[in-house]
Amino acid sequence: MTTLLEPEKTNAVTGGQVRRQLAAAVRVLLALTLLLGVVYPAAIWGVSRLPGLHANAEGSPALIGVDPVPADPAADPWFHTRPSAAAGPAVSGGSNLGPSSADLAAAVEERRAAIAARDGVDPATVPPDALTASASGLDPDISPAYAAQQVPRVARFTGLPEDRVRALVADATHGRTLGVLGEPRVNVPELNASLGAG
Numbered sequence: 001m002t003t004l005l006e007p008e009k010t011n012a013v014t015g016g017q018v019r020r021q022l023a024a025a026v027r028v029l030l031a032l033t034l035l036l037g038v039v040y041p042a043a044i045w046g047v048s049r050l051p052g053l054h055a056n057a058e059g060s061p062a063l064i065g066v067d068p069v070p071a072d073p074a075a076d077p078w079f080h081t082r083p084s085a086a087a088g089p090a091v092s093g094g095s096n097l098g099p100s101s102a103d104l105a106a107a108v109e110e111r112r113a114a115i116a117a118r119d120g121v122d123p124a125t126v127p128p129d130a131l132t133a134s135a136s137g138l139d140p141d142i143s144p145a146y147a148a149q150q151v152p153r154v155a156r157f158t159g160l161p162e163d164r165v166r167a168l169v170a171d172a173t174h175g176r177t178l179g180v181l182g183e184p185r186v187n188v189p190e191l192n193a194s195l196g197a198g
Contacts, residue, residue: 065188079147081142082134120152129142172194
């Protein structure tokens with residue numbers, strides 16, 4: 001036979017359950033705070049100190065390609081990164097324009113004319129990576145062809161011999177990742193930093 005609990009006893013049972021659940025929730029909160037707020041960050045920090053990972057873990061100017069703005073555009077002594085579709089140098093982002101976009105075609109042709117004029121080359125020879133923006137707008141790498149196109153201008157305005165500038169480009173050129181992934185690339189921030197030491 002089923003008996004109904006008196007209201008006072010029902011509240012006492014519910015209050016006891018609430019206290020147990022609250023205590024369990026507090027224990028889980030403390031355990032997860034310790035695990036995810038202390039142990040996990042400490043483990044990641046420890047892994048970042050392993051040989052070969054330390055430089056990348058701490059960041060580097062060579063990982064972000066912000067296109068240099070010359071003081072005098074008519075005497076531009078810098079190597080340039082890929083163009084950015086972002087509104088300014090402090091922001092990143094792509095244009096989201098597709099290959100059939102008239103706006104993208106117009107931007108590419110505008111870039112082609114400007115780069116050909118800056119480097120003194122035939123517009124038809126400007127490499128594709130000089131014309132199309134990277135997805136983030138902060139890509140630090142360019143193709144060896146784009147770097148080679150810029151060598152005569154950089155040599156002329158820095159006063160360095162062209163052979164020396166080509167050697168600096170070769171030093172800043174990295175091959176395919178693991179020998180098979182991607183394409184050879186030239187790190188522009190690293191290259192521009194070496195011009196001063198050149």
